[in-house]
Amino acid sequence: LAKTTQPISMDSYEGQEVNITCSHNNIATNDYITWYQQFPSQGPRFIIQGYKTKVTNEVASLFIPADRKSSTLSLPRVSLSDTAVYYCLVGEANYGGSQGNLIFGKGTKLSVKP
C-alpha cells in the first residue's frame, strides 16, 4: 500500500478556501485516493474519492495531477464546523479483499478561526 505524507496541521479563517495536499509517490496503478474527515469524539466520515483529474461533490473537490503522485483536497469557504482532522488514504479498489483495507496516517488537523 502506498504511503502518504500530509501536513500535520493547518490554520485557516472562516470563508477562506483551504487546500490540503497529500503526497503519495509510490501510488500503484490500481490505487484510488480517498479522503476522510474526523471530528472529535466521532468516527471518520468519507468525504471524497478519486482516481485521476478532478472530482467534485457537494462538500469538496479533489484534484489529482496526471502523474497521480499527489492530490489536493479543496474545501471552499470553510466555516468553524470544518475544524477537524483530514486523512488522505491510498489503496486498491478490491472488493472483499484485505488489499482494499484502509491505512490511516496521522492526518492533517485543520483549525478554522473566526
Added chain:
Amino acid sequence: EAGVAQSPRYKIIEKRQSVAFWCNPISGHATLYWYQQILGQGPKLLIQFQNNGVVDDSQLPKDRFSAERLKGVDSTLKIQPAKLEDSAVYLCASSPPTSGIRKTQYFGPGTRLLVL
C-alpha cells in the same frame, strides 16, 4: 438510513480485567471492520470480516484480543486481559457490497476505553 451502532460509548476498567464491545453495522453491509485509535493517531485496523468470515486479522493481538461476527451481522470485540496500552477508542465500520470503485467505509461513533 441508520448508521453503525456501537455500545457502550465509554468504558473504564482496571488492568487485567476483561471488556467487550458491540457493533451493529448498517443493514446489508457485508464487510465489517474493527479499528483501534490511540489518542493523536489515525485509526489502525484490527480485524476485517466478510459476512461471518475473517478476511484480515494480521494486526489483532490474538493473545488478548478476540472478535466474532456470528450470523454475519452484529459483531463483538473482546479484550482479556486488558493492559494499560489498550486505552484507546475502538471504532467499528462497515462497507456495502459494491464492486469497482473503492468501497466507502461507514464508521460508528466508537467506544472510548480507559484502562487504569
